[in-house]
Amino acid sequence: MARYTGPKTKIARKFGEAIFGDDKSFEKRNYPPGQHGNNRRRGKKSEYAIQLQEKQKAKYTYGILENQFRNMFEKATSATGITGVVLLQLCESRLDNVVFRMGIAPSRRAARQLVSHRHITVNGELVNIPSYQLKAGDVVAVREKSKSLSAIQDSLANASHVYEWISWNNDSKQGTFVSVPERIQIPENINEQFIVELYSK
Structure with a gap:
C-alpha cells in the first residue's frame, strides 16, 4: 500500500x-x-x-x-x-479519516494502520482498505478481538473532539457515519x- x-x-x-x-x-x-x-x-x-x-x-x-x-x-x-x-x-468520508475523527486512533497515519491490520469493521464486516468510502448510515466499529488494544483505549481516552456528522458509543466501541459533512463542519x-x-x- x-x-x-x-x-x-x-x-x-x-x-x-x-x-x-x-x-x-x-x-x-x-x-x-x-x-x-x-x-x-x-x-x-x-x-x-x-x-x-x-x-x-x-x-x-x-x-x-x-x-x-x-x-x-x-x-x-x-x-x-x-x-x-x-x-x-470525499477525503473526509474515507474510512481512515473517520476512524481518526472518531478518536479510535490519534492520527490518520495510525488510523490507516488500524484499518490495514484488520482491526476495524464496517456494518459488521471487516474492511482493511483505508480509502474505503463510507456512506451515510454506515456503522464503523472496533473488531471484538481488538477492543482491548492499549493503543485504541489510550486514543479514545484522550479524544476530545466532537463532530456533528459522527456519533460514537464508547461502551460498544462503535460509531455511525451519520452524514457527509458540510464544508463548515470540516475543520481543516x-x-x-x-x-x-x-x-x-
Missing part, C-alpha cells in the same frame, strides 16, 4: 502549520525548513505556487498520493455540487478553490 513515510515535522514547517496533529518539534521550530530558516528572503509566490502548495497541503493532511488524489478530483468534478467542497467531502485549513483552479488549467 503506497503512502508517504517521510519526515512529518519538516513537511508541517513547510506549510507553517501542524497538519499532522500535535507536534512538539514543530512548536519549537515553527519556521520554514532549510539552512537559513526565518532569515531566507522569499519573493512573492506566483499564483501557480500558491495553488500547488494548497494541493500539497491537502494531500499530506489526508495522507493521499498524487494519482489517488487526482482520481478523487475527477470523481468530485463529475458529482453534483461545488467541486472543491465535494473533493474535501484548506482553500479548496485553489486546488480546483490548479487542476482546471
